[in-house]
Amino acid sequence: MDVTTLAVTVELEVDAPATEVFDAVADPTRVPEWSPECVHVAWIGGARGAEPGARFHARNRAGEWEWDVTCEVVEVSRPESFSWIVVGFAGDPSLPSSTWRYRLTERPGGGTLITQTFRHGPGGSHLVHAMEAQPEHAGALYEFRRTVLLNNVTTTMRTMATSLGWLPAD
Secondary structure, eight states, X not given: OOGGGOEEEEEEEESSOHHHHHHHHTOGGGGGGTOXXXXXXXXXXXXXXXXXXXXXXXXXXXXXXXXXXXXXXXXXXXXXXXXXXXXXXXXXXXXXXXXXXXXXEEOTTSSEEEEXXXXXXXXXXXXXXHHHHOGGGXXXXXXXXXXXXXXXXXXXXXHXXXXXXXXXXX
């Protein structure tokens, strides 16, 4: 099973201008405020904000399992898009374990359509190791992670939008 086919895309229309949305999504240090999985983010290597090449460290948690990743900003185009990679286990940015991207589209009547995409890359990851260690369960592991990602991205976007006043509270 080719893990690079694992992708998740979530869209959400919010009542905010793209510049305001961009300022929130292009600050990964805020992700722990909204995410059910990411619990800490900090800029590293002297980086102080979103610019291509800037790196940040993230800590994730799912149940009792915690893992750390190093991320590198690869695209900053205010107010249209922001993306970063998760550097794979080999440490080679040209072989990311995943790519995350926000695309922002101003709506003609006001507001912004947020499209967040996750795509697993060719670099090493915990999912790759688990699938290699348990090939008989590779399909189930792949589908489980895809479902978790879809749920977490949806929750993160809705929590962000609600907490920032872009959606009415449920």
